Amino acid sequence: MPIRPAVERPIPRGPGERWTVPQPVRPTLSELFAAHPRDGGWVGFLTAQIERGKPLLWVQERMAILEAGRVHPPGIGGIAGNPDDLIHVEARDARSVLWAMEEGLRCAALGAVIGELWGDPAALDFTATRRLAVAAERSGVACWLVRLAGAANLSGARMRWRVASRPSLAHPFDPRAPGAPAWDAELFRARGMAPGRWHFAHEAGAAHPVHMVAAPGDRALAAHVGARLSA
Amino acid sequence: MSGRDCPPDAPVVLTVEGTHGPLILAGTSSAAECGARAGARLTDARALEPKLVAVAADPAGDTALVERLARWSARWSPLVEVDGHDGLRLDVTGVAHLFGSEAALAEDMRQRFAALGLTARITIAPTAGAAWALARYGHSPRSPAAGRAFPRGEKDLAALLASLPVAALRLSPQAVRTLERLGLKTIGALVGVPRRSLARRFREADNPLDALDRALGRKPEPLSAAPFEPPPRSLLRLEEPVTHGEAAAQALERLIPDLVAQLERRQLGARRLALTGFRVDGSTAVASVATSIPSREPKHLQRLLADQVGALDAEYGFDGFGLEASWTEPLGGAQESLVEEPSGTRDIARLIDRLSVKLGPGRVRRPRPRESHLPEVASGWSAALEDRPSPDPSGLREGRIRPQRLLDRPEAIAVVYATPEGVPRRFVWRRGVHDIARVEGPERIAPEWWRAPSNSRLRDYYRVEDSAGRRFWIYREGVIGDGRGGAPDWFIHGLSG
Numbered sequence: 001m002p003i004r005p006a007v008e009r010p011i012p013r014g015p016g017e018r019w020t021v022p023q024p025v026r027p028t029l030s031e032l033f034a035a036h037p038r039d040g041g042w043v044g045f046l047t048a049q050i051e052r053g054k055p056l057l058w059v060q061e062r063m064a065i066l067e068a069g070r071v072h073p074p075g076i077g078g079i080a081g082n083p084d085d086l087i088h089v090e091a092r093d094a095r096s097v098l099w100a101m102e103e104g105l106r107c108a109a110l111g112a113v114i115g116e117l118w119g120d121p122a123a124l125d126f127t128a129t130r131r132l133a134v135a136a137e138r139s140g141v142a143c144w145l146v147r148l149a150g151a152a153n154l155s156g157a158r159m160r161w162r163v164a165s166r167p168s169l170a171h172p173f174d175p176r177a178p179g180a181p182a183w184d185a186e187l188f189r190a191r192g193m194a195p196g197r198w199h200f201a202h203e204a205g206a207a208h209p210v211h212m213v214a215a216p217g218d219r220a221l222a223a224h225v226g227a228r229l230s231a
Numbered sequence: 232m233s234g235r236d237c238p239p240d241a242p243v244v245l246t247v248e249g250t251h252g253p254l255i256l257a258g259t260s261s262a263a264e265c266g267a268r269a270g271a272r273l274t275d276a277r278a279l280e281p282k283l284v285a286v287a288a289d290p291a292g293d294t295a296l297v298e299r300l301a302r303w304s305a306r307w308s309p310l311v312e313v314d315g316h317d318g319l320r321l322d323v324t325g326v327a328h329l330f331g332s333e334a335a336l337a338e339d340m341r342q343r344f345a346a347l348g349l350t351a352r353i354t355i356a357p358t359a360g361a362a363w364a365l366a367r368y369g370h371s372p373r374s375p376a377a378g379r380a381f382p383r384g385e386k387d388l389a390a391l392l393a394s395l396p397v398a399a400l401r402l403s404p405q406a407v408r409t410l411e412r413l414g415l416k417t418i419g420a421l422v423g424v425p426r427r428s429l430a431r432r433f434r435e436a437d438n439p440l441d442a443l444d445r446a447l448g449r450k451p452e453p454l455s456a457a458p459f460e461p462p463p464r465s466l467l468r469l470e471e472p473v474t475h476g477e478a479a480a481q482a483l484e485r486l487i488p489d490l491v492a493q494l495e496r497r498q499l500g501a502r503r504l505a506l507t508g509f510r511v512d513g514s515t516a517v518a519s520v521a522t523s524i525p526s527r528e529p530k531h532l533q534r535l536l537a538d539q540v541g542a543l544d545a546e547y548g549f550d551g552f553g554l555e556a557s558w559t560e561p562l563g564g565a566q567e568s569l570v571e572e573p574s575g576t577r578d579i580a581r582l583i584d585r586l587s588v589k590l591g592p593g594r595v596r597r598p599r600p601r602e603s604h605l606p607e608v609a610s611g612w613s614a615a616l617e618d619r620p621s622p623d624p625s626g627l628r629e630g631r632i633r634p635q636r637l638l639d640r641p642e643a644i645a646v647v648y649a650t651p652e653g654v655p656r657r658f659v660w661r662r663g664v665h666d667i668a669r670v671e672g673p674e675r676i677a678p679e680w681w682r683a684p685s686n687s688r689l690r691d692y693y694r695v696e697d698s699a700g701r702r703f704w705i706y707r708e709g710v711i712g713d714g715r716g717g718a719p720d721w722f723i724h725g726l727s728g
Contacts, residue, residue: 040726069636
């Protein structure tokens, strides 16, 4: 079944304007590259876009756990909904990760499947990613393939992101404390829509988790936005 | 057990703790000859025989042994009941001829128990009460013939029981004492007393007349043995041993429908399945899988086992296969589905089963928060195959900001700080230098003194953000001058996004 082009949404003009992350119309495979293997910023960016209320299958390669830590349910609980709905798989190698992800994608009751791979394993070729994309589209389960310390080779993913952390928004009460997280996300390949690069931040108090604001570049403005959001 | 080490004829007694020191629960015959009676104090018995060996009794172990023996005794009779804490009751009606005669049956039992290293006192009698009495009191040296004679009619029975003490009627100690005070020491004496006068004296529950009637077969006393149901199992015997690799998979295909039919008949679902291949040389190869919810769906079970079964090594060939559901749970006759709409929980349970079989149960896990202040303990995991405990909300929903990723082991970092007491300005983690731009904290987590060793140090956690915007969770272990070590070390524990 062919995937329809994603809806293109207007680029925000000013800081604080309501905006959402470009998303595919149907659940499919998205690939996400962490800008730096030890930058955990992408977790917040990703979990913000996951459907709530359904179980989540999170597959981590052993190497990814050793290098960048294990998923910590109390931390993602606030964003991804009920942490009890998490099924965590620790896979020995990339081949097991891909197998577990594909098994998960056959189960339509899941909300999303997230797989983390370290480096550029040989098992991850175009065929493997293509299989994941087809499985995700067939069952309607969103699939995120996270690449830590990997190179953007040929891939069948419909959307490919590169996400880095940005200095956070101003904390509403404490100017020295880190505030709401912000990200610099680059959509460098997308099917049916123009690539782009945006600064996102989590919109505090938003009804829907994927609503985000474009984070302003300079701190003075950030303070202004932070004040507005906390008001 | 220290009693094992002493010579076989040594006087050994089993003791239990009484109010005033150890009491003798039971003893060997040589101990009995030395004057050690059951119920006596150990010190008294030691005064009579200083060489007495005392071993602490293990009542729970004895009960378990008796239960195991009860199951084993099903070889003689389908109805076996555990009687008290040291007896077995078998209904051998219509069974004895299979062993030749009643005497042959009893002899077979005696020999087999002796082979287990157990001395059994075996009696066959028309009533359960009489068997109890003869087994426990009929073997005394005073009436050696009683234990070996098998009474037939009521008269025969009455004659045999007549010489036994009244305690053989399974009465309470009070009733026995009352009867003995009345001078009625044997059952024969009791039979001679007019029924009416006896009936007036005793309560209904503890009536010696009742017990007498049951022993003599005037009142029924049926066995209430719960039938032991073996786990559902299906067997396939082969005429010729097979060695080729697919044999086990083919056997599985044949066995699963049979097992599923058994499960369906008994309204059960399998939680653990094992396919055993019986090799020609008598050894076995086992492939087993577990499921997270009870299931009797043939396709699912076959798929789970298929991988494991392929790895069975035939060696010199299999000549039989057995498929057993060793752990089952009740599963109603639920309709699979009316329309093609998968139900979520079942699908996820099947996914967990498949993942666990392939990757190992320890690698497919669910969060299981625990009561602890330490973050690595509080966010525990448990195998997804296990039954899910009721969620414990205290660990997770505290509203504290926690990192989204936690390192399995906190890693030491090198820090540069402006003041030793305060927050670092820069740290080095895995050769990457991070200049701290913003910081929040500390959040002090004290060591759990009820679990941790007394010299463990508190942790001051800081949420920090470096100049590139990466957020980390670092802590200082201990404070300067807490008397639990030198200068405190810094660790990184988590990453957040």
